[in-house]
Amino acid sequence: DVVMTQSPLSLPVTLGQPASISCRSSQSLVHSDGNTYLNWFHQRPGQSPRRLIYQVSNRDSGVPDRFSGSGSGTDFTLKISRVEAEDVGVYYCMQATHWPALTFGGGTKVEIK
């Protein structure tokens, strides 16, 4: 089974400053079709998750361009260029390469200092 490991577990950030979250997989996430199915989700307190990024670096509709995803193989990163108050919550990475089993990372809680 693929294990997804996120770091850090908690990320206190100052408004307007950048933030970065790491996600590592125990196996390569490069699919046989050449694509890498690594996604990022954001869950605000009391809300359901919302997908931000799909296939490593593609932003979903309506997602601000301060969010960016990068990486390859087994190492991936979500970056927020300038954190805003609405960005608090928990961020999860998820692999869909080893379909049909989906695996989430443990989550990274972003809070304002």
Next chain:
Amino acid sequence: EVQLVESGGGLVQAGESLRLSCAASGFTFSKHWMSWVRQAPGKGLEWVANIKEDGSAKSYVDSVEGRFTISRDNAKTSLYLQMNSLRAEDTAVYYCAAYRNLGCWGRGTLVTVFS
């Protein structure tokens, strides 16, 4: 607008059964994989099960294999999760999610199992 609305959650005793439903609208339901994902209180997200567009293929996380059954009715644009032999550790908010990369989620329905 894509909408997913879960229902059927509640408080049940360990060993009992519950059936969750998810009503979908705003997209061509019959052309997409659908999934159930759960979140125990204060915990992270866990994929539970998914089902192919025509229902011909289903997959489950090991912890629910043999106890839960995912199904769908494309004519009613609805997704279901039949949960049998429920355990305390199944207590969670259950989310319905659409598309292979879980691009859209419902608000969830809470299942509480007491022993």
